Amino acid sequence: MKLIVRLLAGIVAGVIIGLLVPQAGxxxxxxxxxxxxxxxxxxxxxxxxxxxxxxxxxxxxxxxQQGSGRALGSTVGFAYLSTIVAGSLAFFMASTFIPGMVELGSQAASEGGGLKPILVLHIPPVMGVMTALVMAFAFGMGISATGGSELKTVVDQAKDIVELMLSKVLIPGLPFYIAGVFAEMAVDGTVFSTLKTFGVVLMLAIVMHWIWLSILYFSTGALTGRNPLSMLRNMIPAYLTAVGTMSSAATIPVTVRQAKANGIDDNVVDFAVPLCATIHLSGSAITLTTCATAVMLLTGLAEPTYAMILPFLLMLGVTLIAAPGAPGGAVMASLGLLTSMLGFGESAIALMIALYMAQDSFGTACNVTGDGAIAALVERFGRTAEEPMASAILPEGQEG
Known part of the structure; x- marks a missing residue:
């Protein structure tokens, strides 16, 4: 919550500084x-x-972790399907309502606007996004299959270094980065139309979260014979806890307790909920898709179509599996896809970060609330009567 306050302060400071530029050297x-x-x-x-x-x-x-094969596969499959369908629904809602609510293309001139940097420094990445993605899966599956403990230790230590870089450099620097973006927009005269769009998009994303949770629980209720309204009501404490903690991992004890209150088998809950805290990110997918559609319309970057968004969603569902545990980890993990698949530039990326971070807690709350429905589906379809459930262990530092 402190980070959200800092981001809001950065937006306000950037707007004020940008508006005062013509009056003072x-x-x-x-x-x-x-x-x-x-x-x-x-x-x-x-x-x-x-x-x-x-x-x-x-x-x-x-x-x-290697749990029972069918249960593990079912949990991953249900979580991935939920993420893709939720993102698809968000795109259709966003592309229907946003064009009538915002000034399209109003931000188009912001790239390289009136203010010029004093110094330009180029820092080329060590590899392309798709190269990194393919290498990550190739070596990750190889380490899992061979049990390469030494290489696994190196990878985990490298991840810890990147996480330290995120928590000590990237995340603290975001308010100043956002302030620079909004100062540019204020100078260019596009800041107020952008702020109006922010409010519309954030409200639409939160409404979409609840629409998706209703669809998910009513579908689960029909398939499992449970009362969907009762299930949703029992999951409200997990939703509210996630709004406060902004972390799926920190909310796991409450999510587990409330899922068991829905009458789901204890062993299934103990297996599925911690795993879903890592891999089920339907709320994050809704927000990312809604925000990406809005930014594309706002900047005049491209006319978003489902043919363009579906490949992005299919890759997003995979990429979000290991979203960093820092606040806003999902949007940070998605930046590579936004640039490589949707053509986002620097200003579009900055808008995405600001939009996503403003509602991060609500996206996380949608994620964890949906975990209860996934656990019910796994109990119904995810194992044979003889198949034992193994404990699922959440990799340290994961965010939902």
Whole structure:
């Protein structure tokens, strides 16, 4: 919550500085410093993206515990399907309602706007996004299959270094980065239309979370013979806990307790809920898809179509498996896909980060609430009567 306050302060400071630029030379110098920081910090984000994908996904795949095969496969399958369908529904809702609510293309001139950085520094990434993704899965599955403990230790330590870089450099620097972005927009005259869009998109994302949870629980109720309203009511404490903690992992004890209150087998809950805290991110997919659609319309980047969004969603469902545990980890993990598959530039990325972080707690709450429905489906379809349930262990530091 402190980070959200800092981000909001960064937005306000950036807007004020940008609006005052024409009146004062000192303010213009400050604005140029902010834009310089934004430029260099943006390069650092681009450098970090492949490292996040490489080490987090490699470590996440290598650390997936070997539970009973059918239960593990069913849990992963239901979670992945939920994420893709939720994201698809979010796209259709966003592409239907957002065009009538925002000024389309109003942000198109923001890339390379009126303020110029004092210094331009290029930091090329060590590899491309798709190279990092393929390498992560190839080596992650290889480590899991061969039990390569030494290589696994190296990968986990590298992931810890990247996580330290995220928590000590990237996340603390985001408010200043966002301030630079909004200072640029204020100078260009596009800031107020952008802020109006922020409110529309955030409200639409939260409404979509509850629409999806209703669909998920009513479908689960029909398939398992349970009362969906009763199931949803029992999961409310998990939702509220996640809003406060902004972490699926921190909410696991409450999610487990409430899922068991729905009458789901204890062994199934103990297996499925910790695993879903890592791999089930339907709320995050809804927000990312809604925000990406809005940013594409707002910037005039491209006319979003489902043919464009579906491949992005299919890759997003895989990439989010190992989203970093820091606040906003899902959006940080998705940046590579946004740039490589949807063509997002620096300003579009900054808008995505600001939009996502503003509602991170609600996306996480949707994720964990949906975990109760996934556990019920796994109990119904995910194992044979003779098949024992193994304990699922959440890789350290994961976010939902």
């Amino acid at each position: 000192v303010i213009e110098a400050l604005a140029r410093l902010l834009v310089t920081f934004k430029s260099i910090f943006g390069e650092f984000i681009s450098f970090t993206i492949p490292l996040i994908i490489l080490f987090y996904i490699m470590s996440g795949v290598a650390n997936l």
